[in-house]
Amino acid sequence: MPRDFVERLTTPGQMVEGVFQVAEKDLRTTKKGQFFISAKLRDRSGEVPAVMWDATQALFAAIPQDGYALVKGRVGEYNGAPQILIEAMRPAKNSEIHLEDFLPVGPGDPDAQMARLKEIHDSVARPALRAFLAEFWKDEALVAAFRRAPAAEKLHHAYLGGLLEHTLSISEAALLLCQHYTQLDRDILLVGILWHDIGKTRELHYTESLGYTDAGKLVGHLVQGVVMLEEKFAAVRASGADFPEELANVVRHLVLAHHGTHEFGSPKLPMTAEAFTLHHLDNLDAKLHAFFRDVAADADPARRWTGFNRMFGGALYKGFEITVEEDKPDEELKGGL
Amino acid sequence: MPRDFVERLTTPGQMVEGVFQVAEKDLRTTKKGQFFISAKLRDRSGEVPAVMWDATQALFAAIPQDGYALVKGRVGEYNGAPQILIEAMRPAKNSEIHLEDFLPVGPGDPDAQMARLKEIHDSVARPALRAFLAEFWKDEALVAAFRRAPAAEKLHHAYLGGLLEHTLSISEAALLLCQHYTQLDRDILLVGILWHDIGKTRELHYTESLGYTDAGKLVGHLVQGVVMLEEKFAAVRASGADFPEELANVVRHLVLAHHGTHEFGSPKLPMTAEAFTLHHLDNLDAKLHAFFRDVAADADPARRWTGFNRMFGGALYKGFEITVEEDKPDEELKGGL
Amino acid sequence: MPRDFVERLTTPGQMVEGVFQVAEKDLRTTKKGQFFISAKLRDRSGEVPAVMWDATQALFAAIPQDGYALVKGRVGEYNGAPQILIEAMRPAKNSEIHLEDFLPVGPGDPDAQMARLKEIHDSVARPALRAFLAEFWKDEALVAAFRRAPAAEKLHHAYLGGLLEHTLSISEAALLLCQHYTQLDRDILLVGILWHDIGKTRELHYTESLGYTDAGKLVGHLVQGVVMLEEKFAAVRASGADFPEELANVVRHLVLAHHGTHEFGSPKLPMTAEAFTLHHLDNLDAKLHAFFRDVAADADPARRWTGFNRMFGGALYKGFEITVEEDKPDEELKGGL
Amino acid sequence: MPRDFVERLTTPGQMVEGVFQVAEKDLRTTKKGQFFISAKLRDRSGEVPAVMWDATQALFAAIPQDGYALVKGRVGEYNGAPQILIEAMRPAKNSEIHLEDFLPVGPGDPDAQMARLKEIHDSVARPALRAFLAEFWKDEALVAAFRRAPAAEKLHHAYLGGLLEHTLSISEAALLLCQHYTQLDRDILLVGILWHDIGKTRELHYTESLGYTDAGKLVGHLVQGVVMLEEKFAAVRASGADFPEELANVVRHLVLAHHGTHEFGSPKLPMTAEAFTLHHLDNLDAKLHAFFRDVAADADPARRWTGFNRMFGGALYKGFEITVEEDKPDEELKGGL
Amino acid sequence: MPRDFVERLTTPGQMVEGVFQVAEKDLRTTKKGQFFISAKLRDRSGEVPAVMWDATQALFAAIPQDGYALVKGRVGEYNGAPQILIEAMRPAKNSEIHLEDFLPVGPGDPDAQMARLKEIHDSVARPALRAFLAEFWKDEALVAAFRRAPAAEKLHHAYLGGLLEHTLSISEAALLLCQHYTQLDRDILLVGILWHDIGKTRELHYTESLGYTDAGKLVGHLVQGVVMLEEKFAAVRASGADFPEELANVVRHLVLAHHGTHEFGSPKLPMTAEAFTLHHLDNLDAKLHAFFRDVAADADPARRWTGFNRMFGGALYKGFEITVEEDKPDEELKGGL
């Protein structure tokens, strides 16, 4: 049975049955002293308030906060918005939970994106870097994680597949720029782009929800990325290929310096042309993604500015071609007058 | 009659009679148009919601916000937590208020701590500094204030006795470090430690509640500490002992420079070995105290990280040996299913 | 019929009829399932909660959020404070809206202020600057906008007439200081003062409410002021008078540098004596205005400190001559005891 | 007669006759008490020390410091390096001075660059922006200045033709990126790129030497660029074409925000996607130009790092493929042993 | 015999006899192996190079570096500038040294300035502050030090009498501003102005040379000023007058907060209207003094900009009315051509 996502639970009277994440829960008492549960149910499409009358303390305790529950009920209405009236509820069994229903997923086609990235990597000419990329592509666990991971918890590309999308996007931009800035070392730049955020596969967890792992908070994806480099350098050398230590330092530097300043957590400032280029391309790609996402998501389509945006430190200008409707009452509505 | 502290008001039906601070108060009306008071009652052990039905506007106005009230009633329950049902209430008389019931008190034994500090001071050898310390110990008002004052309003050692505890703790640490860094002038360092925060006896008020005095806000404990130094230097010299002006400058400098940077309010940066040492020991003692306090107080014992901590600018890692219980439903609880 | 401003709607039972801005509106349902509207009504004197029972969804939708409505009803009471009971309501017609009722107005007499400013300008001696000022005074639209504009959205002189008041105030202060610092070029300084914030006539809108225009957000009043300078330089030169480019640069510099630092948005740092003087006088005038306004407006007249003040980054000291009443219950109020 | 540039004055005995800039001059006396002049002579290819024996105080005074002198003499040698032995010298007449000999010139072909830029501009589709560009191209004085101006005094593209080269380079990069980031408004971005540094034609002087004009120091190229925009907006509108004020604000914003932060002198932070893109492309183009220039110019070809580089705040890594010669004495040179 | 100051030692052959400070000294050997001393001699009017042939190592050692020497000789010339040919020299006796000859002295008349300051103080009305000022004026040692001290080592008013001049200048400016900003407490402001830099009498030494004392470096004039306040508060109270502690805190605050920010060494930020005003007046007076001094002292009268100025972080614009002479050779000077 296809799942009814929250965004579609809009018709009063509509039946509801399925597994939801319990984003909030509260045990309250009616005037008559009976317990009821007020909650918010969530899946990847959104969140909806819910109420269960005639609840018990034991049931309330059993429902895990931020965990999953199997819910049965109907769509009701409260303050002009949908509210789920829960008739029955219990903790969900693991076999009933489909994580894809609860995590945001990016818009792209991962198969096509991976194929295009592979194609780009096949154009790398330096033997040492070709050997390095070969080790990446044959590491199935890493490739799978890279394909699935988000690029961030919140800031940009914050959904499954976001790391791949972001990495591929910068790679495409770099290929174009290298046509113009011909002094750049295209091969080194492409390897730096692949690896710059690969530590996010370890910095973030993205099975039940998006968030930082303990290792991510204590070590961080820049240094985790360098540790993952060492694993691959060792593999390349174990395979009999040469990977000069000087080249290894340059690649390590690309990963460590890509945030551009100490303030943003880079232990080293960019000192090579490719490191500067990676830093600017990464920054521009993240900002353009967030800009167009936040402009598209802005609550009020009739205004030219978004609200205050924390990432950008101000409101964003959506453009002057937005049609701003003037609020003029074109007919007189009488409310008793 | 021993007082029932808030932390022990947990049994529904339990009788309540005593003086509480009124942390919040709100006059509301029932559906039927009758006034009732919603409030929070507080003492040093915690805070509990309370409600008084059948209240009047006059009574509401008479109860001082953040002041003390004599309350009579019973323990009830609301949303699964205790709530006091107030039956009668009036402003407390001064004679009924015991301030110790409302201010936090440190865990240590002040008598033992003062004795230990005295013992440490007795080991000071430089005659001028011995004479100085003698003036401190014979100033009964100052000694009493020093023994009672908190070390801060909120950041660390924020309870009665905190200044003594913090000062003694740094003194012990300094004695140990001086065994290793033998070039440090142990006597000067110990006097600097005693005096570094002594201005807090004037910067803070700590009789009814903890907070900053007008003088504290306008002048601050660093400069207040120097003014208090002048009083003692004068006393030493009046007593016939010598206190060289050069030594006086060094002690003033220790007090003024102990915050380490202009940004944190020191008008002078540390320029002597003892000033650096005092700054680091003070900083470390305050942070370790706050770290272990905040980790211990963290609401959720099953998580490895505290919430965002403003003093540290991030979450604190409580350690990997915390047993994190996985939220897995081990038996099926049916809520109607 | 003279309008009853919000600040005078305090007597239960008092009739209410007039146009108000609808600051908030919310459609809710009673226990019995009937819709009612909860709202806040506002004019330049303040804001009051309101409720309309027996509302419809259509009426709710017709009332513009932040727009104007004609309201009929009575003053009621809720939680001890006035609440308007709306009996009838509809969107206001343009002809019914008097914007002066909704925008804050400064305390001064604009006619007298303009006359005084003109008198000051008449004392300017340099021919080029006299010609420049003449172009200002004969530009009726600009003079009208300058007379009506606020000096800021919130920080200081944030009301109609504020720009004039602030500009005149600095001019007076500058005249006085020039008596003492005789090396200052009084004429250049006075022209710089007139023009330093004139871009606010374009940066802000102040017809229906105070706020930033799109041009204000994208360009800003410093650069808008320079663009307005160009218009006047062209007019002076078109009139046959000479306005040396060197003098023009000095005036442009005064406008661009008056915020004093890059951090506050000046693209150039002050490099002339007049630029330093303008920066300090502007800053001091704004701060003193805000200081005395915020001290006067502080909610609690019995305290010596205001609450945390964002503009100043701390609490303000209202002075020690404030009579702080000690909260001592001088008679015993019995609440059942 | 083709000029002998300084870089070619290397053969002892070689005749020298020509106009040089006098970078330094010093009047000294020999042991025997006779005056001589020690000086440095300069043209766009470099600088060489010079000495004139048997000089007089009058001649010394007549030679303008940093001005031009006609010099006659021979190449000599001092400390193993060339030194000009001046036999005769006088201030140069204006007709003898060819400024191109003294200013650095960029490597590109301005005709080809202008043609390519024109071609790019011809691809702009928005009518208002086409009309704007038409006004630029028909303003011969501006086009000539734009073609001749440097992009900076020192930091990057600091030679005649640098502004054109830098502007064209960013335009090419933008065209490429717009293939990938298709949501960007290509036309607006191209106009912003053309105008972002156009104020440098007024901020810098570049006839006798490179440096800042008074207007440049007092106003700056960002605001000068906006003032130049106004001139062209007026021309477009005077020509009968429409240039919406909303679009004008967006273009002004691109110019004002292109430095990216207040710290670097932008009075407004970027708030549109095109503004972010322009900021990053400008920054990257300037840095890559400076990076490759400084690496190429580094004094010691056998080292992998440049010296400390002020623009980048550190040394630059020239790459590991530099052959670093180890300093090993391969044969024994005897100096008396 | 009136002293010949360095600035007047310009005529070759002129006799020299007097005491000079020895700013530099160097023992060298001639080609023939004989010792000679190269030195710089200094008094308050300037500095001149000197040479003594036929010196001995013993004499060289006896002349104190930065101390005073009695010198006898003649004016010679070297590289077109005066040079003293020392014929005899020995360390000066204390009785021969007139310190006023070596310290810079301000341009004002201290008697008149003190009288004017007294007149201003006589206008103070609050009894407590009148009593305070009385204690200042009757402390002869302090009054004498205040009259003699400089206001800074280098930044502004860096000469004997500078503290008085600066204090009086701000007082005059404050009197004027109080006519306009009538809400300011004129009496408190005047006392704050008197005391804001009074700690400089202890922070600086100014008998043999200008510089910081040990106490000045370790404690600083802000806190030294507060310590000096305590001495006077005690004296006022000892005299039987009342000086409320609340008022004392406000005066202490004025002294401590007058640098305006932590960054510039104020342990407290301004929190009263008078504290803001003092901070701005102090800053403006210091900057205007330094601005006009540095513009007047600029080496090149024909340029519109000073060199880089460290206090202001840039070059200062001297004004467009400077006549900049174009360096054009108006007649042809032949140097052999």
Add this chain to the structure above:
Amino acid sequence: MPRDFVERLTTPGQMVEGVFQVAEKDLRTTKKGQFFISAKLRDRSGEVPAVMWDATQALFAAIPQDGYALVKGRVGEYNGAPQILIEAMRPAKNSEIHLEDFLPVGPGDPDAQMARLKEIHDSVARPALRAFLAEFWKDEALVAAFRRAPAAEKLHHAYLGGLLEHTLSISEAALLLCQHYTQLDRDILLVGILWHDIGKTRELHYTESLGYTDAGKLVGHLVQGVVMLEEKFAAVRASGADFPEELANVVRHLVLAHHGTHEFGSPKLPMTAEAFTLHHLDNLDAKLHAFFRDVAADADPARRWTGFNRMFGGALYKGFEITVEEDKPDEELKGGL
């Protein structure tokens, strides 16, 4: 033959023969046109000027700048200080160069220090950390490098053996502090101390001179330390012992966070009690070492302050017990008078 170090080359006429580093070299010509070499010779004890008359261009070119030369000559004198008169010189052969003569060596006994560190490590109780330390101690190459490396190029412990000395010193201090702060995990702290700077064995080179390696500049000792951790974690696990990943993260964090702030290059801020403690102990140990070194090395023993000290951002106060000799001529030395 024992080497005569520079510090002992003080007697005119003394014979010199040995290998020196050539710190500076300059080819000059005498009046008569003959070449001579002016140079500075250096070993670990200091630096001395030298001159070689009758040199040739070929010899000059053969002597490597900053390399080693075998020098034969005598001690002369110039300007009252020793100068080497070189009679013969040639590049040194590798076999003649003893690097220990040219690199600074610490004052301690490395054998005793290593033994003490081993003893401390033997007290570690956690099995995983014992296994980790065992891997360290059996890695002979690493142990040798750790024993020999400096702790910095210049800032503190900048000599052979400095890393060991600094690491041991913090370890001792930590042992003492753990007696007082008993909640600290002593074992984790000790391992963090051992490893915090171990990356310096790769960040610095210290065979011919002290300096940064390419890897050090591109990667840095924090991340190099983490990479070295991975090598040892792998070795521990390969040996069959358990090293929990959670513990590994905590150790990585100690290494990465020990600089305390992003500004100083830590990619992570301290989040554990041990990380705070390590940061403060490291900082204090480095500062105290530098403080006492710079005070001891200060050129002028008779002054109470060092010169401006870059590491501390100011002058250091050497203490008031320094006997400052007043420069008073106690007998009259006549220089011809």
